[in-house]
Amino acid sequence: MARKTAQISIRDVAEAAQVSVATVSNVVRSRKNVSDAVRARVNDAIRTLNYLPDRAAMQLREGRNRIIGVLVPSLDNPFFTAIIACLEECARKDGYDIIVGSAGEEPAYGSSRLKALLSWRPAGMIILPNDDYFADASILDATSIPYVVLDRLPHSCMADTVAVENEQSAAEAAAYLASLGHRRILVVATTLSLANIRERCAGIIAFCAQAGLPVPQVLEVGHHAEEGPAALTEMLTGRNIPTAIIALTNSITLGALRCLYQSGCNVPDDVSLVGYDDYAWMRATQPPITAIRQPVEEMGVQSWSRLMHRIAGESTAPMQVRLPCTLAVRGSTAPPKTGKMS
Amino acid sequence: MARKTAQISIRDVAEAAQVSVATVSNVVRSRKNVSDAVRARVNDAIRTLNYLPDRAAMQLREGRNRIIGVLVPSLDNPFFTAIIACLEECARKDGYDIIVGSAGEEPAYGSSRLKALLSWRPAGMIILPNDDYFADASILDATSIPYVVLDRLPHSCMADTVAVENEQSAAEAAAYLASLGHRRILVVATTLSLANIRERCAGIIAFCAQAGLPVPQVLEVGHHAEEGPAALTEMLTGRNIPTAIIALTNSITLGALRCLYQSGCNVPDDVSLVGYDDYAWMRATQPPITAIRQPVEEMGVQSWSRLMHRIAGESTAPMQVRLPCTLAVRGSTAPPKTGKMS
């Protein structure tokens, strides 16, 4: 009978099957030849005792285990959870487990979450930094653990990185709006202290400059913008409102939509809206939202693949992967009503 | 200098600080009095070597560690990720780490994910089952690990459970629709093989019976309904369409909205819509969606608290916690246009 109090260990199984612990291990890991009779006895014992190997012990013995640490800024953002879901799928396929930590959007906790993750002695890490100074890099570089930086790129980094083509995708959205006849574009951002956001801004500004459009206005509204930031509502109820808005993240897209709704602006008749990320709800609004679709799945797969290569010992120079976004044109964008210009 | 190849251990620190490993441990865990001079030496060594204790070894030594396993059906559903975010917050406060596994909405993998989680020897588990037979219960009961079942309740269960008042909340939504004058209500569900969904249906049906309304129609559309299930579109383009829809999950709410949009039904003029769960996007649609708000945060907190009590040794009979939902009335519900009845 299994003891209820303590976990049953390989020793209990060995005892029950009348063999040594080494033999049990050999059966479980199928490492050495074990006679059929003994194997059967061991398997029986495992089943009746409900034996499960202890990962901590395995890991301790083997030095490094099949664990990947994933550090994200937040678990409340569908963009991050989608990536996690994708990484989890990759991990399952390759026989890894992932451990997820959330560091918070503001770099407040400092590196405590990273350290917690590292204390698992993971075989590798995938990091989505919450700022682009990425002080954590020094901690990671002090270990020999390979890691991949995803989505938000730090200023400088000795590791593989995977990100989307922020400038190009944002410029493409601006170009599309320009082709519809828009000239006054408002860019709504979380914060310009994030490199990917800055790149998106830069893409739009560069396009406008090149196309002879006025310099677009940029509004920073912070990370918690789902409920519709007051600053934007104010701007939309004022005079000389923009004819098009580009929202640089999914939460901003949502917030912008609420502001437009609150301030009585009609989409797309009064103001056109283009949002980053593409979620199901954007296709269920009326009108559906024109979206810059980030290749979330591809980001997960690529970063996983990079990490696996590094774990396998690849020692080439760090690679910088950039993935293209696609613009999904829907009903929230239309030519501006010329009447409202003057 | 730290060896680059292997992780630095407590022994390296001891060597660098010229003390025994026990002393290092005592400094790190501040267990016994250590003189200031020695403490300083040790802390210096820790800092220069970038020492991080190895969780696997700690856990092995201590038998059971501050880990909670969380098993959810899917990481693609914001309801589950919101709960995870909340549990993570609780865990951080109490000095625990959580390890998340996703089992898939269909009970296909069987119990392999659960076993993977259990092999971490967690101090406790929080489970959101993916079916209500909950075969995993036997595996869990075979261990001495306390666990809490959340959201979807199995047929019978010897553990603490936390769920919402499904019947009452659904009945309340039906009652509200009835008070507006609706008589033909369509219930759209993922699958009736889930207890919480069945309870919601039952609540609506019971109310209709009691209020003398016709028996509401129930449509099962499966788990991946965000894109708008064809069966629903078909029903909405037919004759004798319902005047109100109650969508029993967030994905169904989204899917229903798309179907309504596709089939040219106006919300709320042609059809009223009430949806389960309340996310930011539901307030950004036009009209905003009337929602049955599940107390996600409270579910997380309550289940965490139950688990902590059990871990602390509480051995009373299993408790069944039920939390109330609130109906947030918004623009997607209105009295039916009587003209369309005939």
Place this chain on the structure above:
DNA sequence: TTTCCCACGTTAAACGTTTAACGCGGGAGA
């Protein structure tokens, strides 16, 4: 019959911690 080898099992060490038990030196009380 002797020798060798092979197939199958076992022994024991090691992984990095924690902690009970022990040692030791010096100050205080007798």
Place this chain on the structure above:
DNA sequence: TCTCCCGCGTTAAACGTTTAACGTGGGAAA
């Protein structure tokens, strides 16, 4: 001066695995 105790550190065992090294018994080749 002798004893005792207390504060500070160390030693060593233990946690559950894996695996290299080591029996051991029997069959085949000589």
